[in-house]
Amino acid sequence: MKKLSLRTRVLTGAVAVAALGAGTFGAMSASASTPAAAPAAAIRADAANDNLQQTTHLTVAAATKAAQAALDAAKKENQRVSVAVVDRNGNTVVTLRGDGAGPQAYESAVKKAYTAVSWNAPTSELVKRLTNAPTLKDIPGTLFLAGGAPVQVKGAPVAGIGVAGAPSGDLDEKFAQAGVASLAK
Numbered sequence: 001m002k003k004l005s006l007r008t009r010v011l012t013g014a015v016a017v018a019a020l021g022a023g024t025f026g027a028m029s030a031s032a033s034t035p036a037a038a039p040a041a042a043i044r045a046d047a048a049n050d051n052l053q054q055t056t057h058l059t060v061a062a063a064t065k066a067a068q069a070a071l072d073a074a075k076k077e078n079q080r081v082s083v084a085v086v087d088r089n090g091n092t093v094v095t096l097r098g099d100g101a102g103p104q105a106y107e108s109a110v111k112k113a114y115t116a117v118s119w120n121a122p123t124s125e126l127v128k129r130l131t132n133a134p135t136l137k138d139i140p141g142t143l144f145l146a147g148g149a150p151v152q153v154k155g156a157p158v159a160g161i162g163v164a165g166a167p168s169g170d171l172d173e174k175f176a177q178a179g180v181a182s183l184a185k
Contacts, residue, residue, distance in 0.1 A: 101165045
């Protein structure tokens with residue numbers, strides 16, 4: 001078998017790539033021109049539809065404002081903390097780690113925020129419920145220590161703010177409440 005020259009191999013490769021590209025482009029063009037199947041059913045997306053529910057969520061700007069207010073409140077008292085704000089579904093929206101905050105503070109703040117929004121109550125109140133229902137603490141992602149506060153609109157939870165790192169949960173919760181209060185301004 002005769003060995004092909006470099007020039008012949010390069011030209012053969014270029015022709016193969018061009019043919020492959022033309023085939024791919026043709027297949028894509030053909031599928032793009034085919035109309036998509038219409039959805040089986042569509043619903044009207046308005047507030048009058050009983051199949052839909054509207055919810056309220058904090059904006060990223062509001063969550064950041066609340067987190068910064070909590071961090072500032074802690075800083076005024078020379079406390080090194082981390083702050084987390086989660087949405088109604090427990091998804092983290094914003095976290096701020098204060099200068100010098102311990103490594104455990106970040107995760108604890110997120111869990112406290114999640115716990116507060118999940119039960120729509122300050123986590124210091126939830127700690128008291130453990131005497132009657134000790135298995136609550138076994139729910140994944142929760143932390144039953146003071147330092148979490150819910151953000152409410154018309155009594156319904158829309159977010160949670162968690163603070164961790166101060167020497168006591170009472171201080172953590174005081175700073176979380178400062179974050180909640182900043183949203184009323």
